[in-house]
Amino acid sequence: MASTILTFTSRDQHRSWLTSQAILPRGFRVGAAPLDVVPVETGKPARMVITLLALDRPTPDFAALFTRNAFPGAPVIVGRRRLSAPRLGAVVINNKISNVCAEGGVEASERLCAHAARGLGLSTDEVLPCSTGVIGWRLPVDAMAAALPAAIAALQPASILPAAEGIVTTDLYPKVRRRTVGEGSVVGIAKGAGMIEPSLATMLVYVLTDLAVPRDVLRETLAHAVDASFHVMTIDGDTSTSDTVVALSSGAIPCRSESAFADALTGVCADLAEDVVRNGEGVHHVIRVAVRGAPSVELARGIGKAIVGSPLFQCAVCGNDPNVGRLVAAIGKHVGLHAPGLDLSHATLTMGGRVIFVDGSFRLDREAEAALVAHLRAAELYASVPPPDGVAFRPPLDYPPHERAVAVTVDLHAGSGAATVLGADRSHEYISENADYRS
DSSP states (O other): OSSSSOOOOSSHHHHHHHHHOOBBBBBBBEEEEEEEEOOOTTTTEEEEEEEEEEEEEESOOOEEEEEOOOOOOHHHHHHHHHTTTSSSEEEEESSSBBBOOOHHHHHHHHHHHHHHHHHTOOOGGEEEEEEEEEETTOHHHHHHHHHHHHHHTTTSSSSSHHOOOOTSSOOOOEEEEEEETTTTTEEEEOSSSSSSOOOSSSSSEEEEEEEEEOOHHHHHHHHHHHHTTGBBOSSSSOOOOSSSEEEEEEEEEEEOOHHHHOOOOOOHHHHHHHHHHTTTTTTOEHHHHEEEEEOOHHHHHHHOOOHHHHHHHHHHHTTTOOHHHHHHHHHHHHHHOOOOTTTOOEEEOOOOOOOEEETTEEEEEEEHHHHHHHHHHHHOOOOOOOOTTTTTOSSSOOOOOOOOOOOOOOOSOOOOOOEEEEEEEOHHHHHHHHHHHTO
């Protein structure tokens, strides 16, 4: 979570803050170009964006983590091959079509890399492909190749914001975070709004730094950062086929402290993870569950995810209804399945900083009910506005008004294991978005 809780009163104010976050580290350029495509599977026109992240000089210092979904997208398959490449000079990204389980998908990704490589003066294996969007559709490589010169011509070294905007799909707004380390910086962008239950990362995340961090250190540090951030977040329990996290070092500035870099990388990833949840499809509330006193970290994480993943609790939070019985039901279900011998009689639960359960029973009354409702309402990002007949639900805001969250704490008093898990409520908008996603 960000160290300071930000609030925004308008889209323009949020945009101004994004711009301040988006200054590119030295040694990088980004560019994007839109294009119109007609997926052969539907025959309906669609809008796509080709985005390029390019280094001034190819670097040997890069890292990437990919989805554990057993149906990985073609770009993930190619990306895993790229991990053994001696250098990386660019990442080419498209939205709208994910190139997953599509006929000739790997060949299509490699062809796109070859086109980008020629335009950038690189070899094909120095280009990493990434795609996000509809699963099962084929990439229109010829149309994308025709748009690449425009994306290359748009490359500029000032701001990463065009890339943050170019990679979105159902996101309401772009996500950018930064940290400074001495004279260097760590800047990250993320795309993700649905199909979020990372088994390594979120859907698409790119972190750039001008600090000179060797490949082996960068890869180890990224793995730790991802485990502490994206591994403890969820929106809907579905692991994407395209999850990818990439870290690139241009090596433009000496890294005086690897530990300071690690802290910065973890901080950027943690902020982006929360941004992804807050920008989730139809999300009204972010839910932050801190579990401590567990026999193990694994059980603490499992309990946290059981709470934020409970459809009943998600719906209650969406309605600002502190139906806290659903908390103990979720905890008891997970413990009964995964730690059946664990004694929960000493567990303590709080919501919004208020103790609601201790010594095996709830501590609830009218004043507590009112306080819990107030906490839920304060954490609400927006209220649903019923749409006209025949029109899909859409959130009324395209920026985050605040960074508050529904705060739940579970102390089992049964060990030293601890974890904080991020999740979200479940709303009408989520159903509507995913019912109409392709159409």
